[in-house]
Amino acid sequence: MIAHIQGRLVEKTPTDVVIDCNGVGYQLHISLHTFSLIPDSDTIKLFTYLQIKEDAHTLFGFVEKSEREIFKLLLSVSGIGASIARTMLSSMEPKQILQALANGDVHTIQSIKGIGAKTAQRAILDLKEKVLKVYDLDEVSMSLNNTNKDEALSALEVLGFNKKLAERVVEKIVKENPDATIETIIKQALKNL
Numbered sequence: 562m563i564a565h566i567q568g569r570l571v572e573k574t575p576t577d578v579v580i581d582c583n584g585v586g587y588q589l590h591i592s593l594h595t596f597s598l599i600p601d602s603d604t605i606k607l608f609t610y611l612q613i614k615e616d617a618h619t620l621f622g623f624v625e626k627s628e629r630e631i632f633k634l635l636l637s638v639s640g641i642g643a644s645i646a647r648t649m650l651s652s653m654e655p656k657q658i659l660q661a662l663a664n665g666d667v668h669t670i671q672s673i674k675g676i677g678a679k680t681a682q683r684a685i686l687d688l689k690e691k692v693l694k695v696y697d698l699d700e701v702s703m704s705l706n707n708t709n710k711d712e713a714l715s716a717l718e719v720l721g722f723n724k725k726l727a728e729r730v731v732e733k734i735v736k737e738n739p740d741a742t743i744e745t746i747i748k749q750a751l752k753n754l
Contacts, residue, residue, distance in 0.1 A: 563620065567606040573599060578622060580605065589622030590643075592650035598624040612643050619643065631655045638687050640680040649673050662692045710735050713746035722754055730754055 566589065568582035575596045579586045589607055591599075599605060607622035608629045621643065623629040628650060635646035635658075649658060652673045661669040662685055670681035710731055717727040730753045734746050741749075 563609050563611050565606055565608045566620075566622070567604065569603055570599070570605050578605075578607070580607065580622075587620060589620045590647060591622050592628070592647050593652075594628060594650050594654065595622060595624045621647065625655070628655045631658060634688055634691065635684070638680070638684045640683060641676075645673075645675045645680075648675055659692050662688045665689060709741065709743045709746060712743045713750065716743070716747055717750055717754070722750075726754065 566580050566582055566587050568580040568587075570578060571581045571586055572579040573596075575591075575593055577588055577590045578599065579588050581587075589609060591607075595607070599607075607624060608626050609623070610621045610629055610632060612619045612621065621629075621632065623632065632646050632650060635641050635649060636643065641649075649670075653661075653669075657669070660666075665685050667678065667681045667685060670676060670684055671678055676684075714724075714727055714731055717731070718724055727750065730750045731746055733753075734741060734749045738745070
């Protein structure tokens with residue numbers, strides 16, 4: 562019903578903002594991810610999701626449209642309400658959530674406060690196919706701290722190799738040998754590509 566709100570930023574806390582839009586102050590609940598992206602300017606625009614319940618109409622705000630779409634996806638899972646979905650988006654980057662869902666990484670999803678094993682498994686079961694199809698992801702795990710892997714991947718891309726194919730091969734090499742140097746990863750990848 563309300564796609565976005567643009568106006569003067571009146572209040573800003575890590576959990577919500579108030580935007581003055583032509584004399585009406587709208588309170589929007591936000592995630593920490595959105596909080597970190599809100600610019601320090603007077604006028605802001607947030608994409609919104611309006612949740613209507615018997616006892617309340619609640620607006621949620623997002624700097625990025627993609628974060629709003631992930632929020633909606635999470636709400637479609639039985640056992641995940643708006644507050645847990647917001648906690649998920651506050652605990653992890655949206656890309657990390659998508660990657661965990663795509664990889665079936667129950668442990669990562671379960672590490673979020675308020676999510677137990679059953680809910681994590683249900684989220685993966687319900688959303689894995691959607692995430693893989695809609696966001697065009699592959700089932701490639703995302704190890705965040707391996708700069709050698711990233712360097713090797715970018716080198717292979719520069720050499721003209723398909724990114725997804727290269728990711729699969731490099732991922733396999735790094736799994737077998739986590740301490741591999743950039744040169745080793747590239748040499749082994751070139752043999753397998």
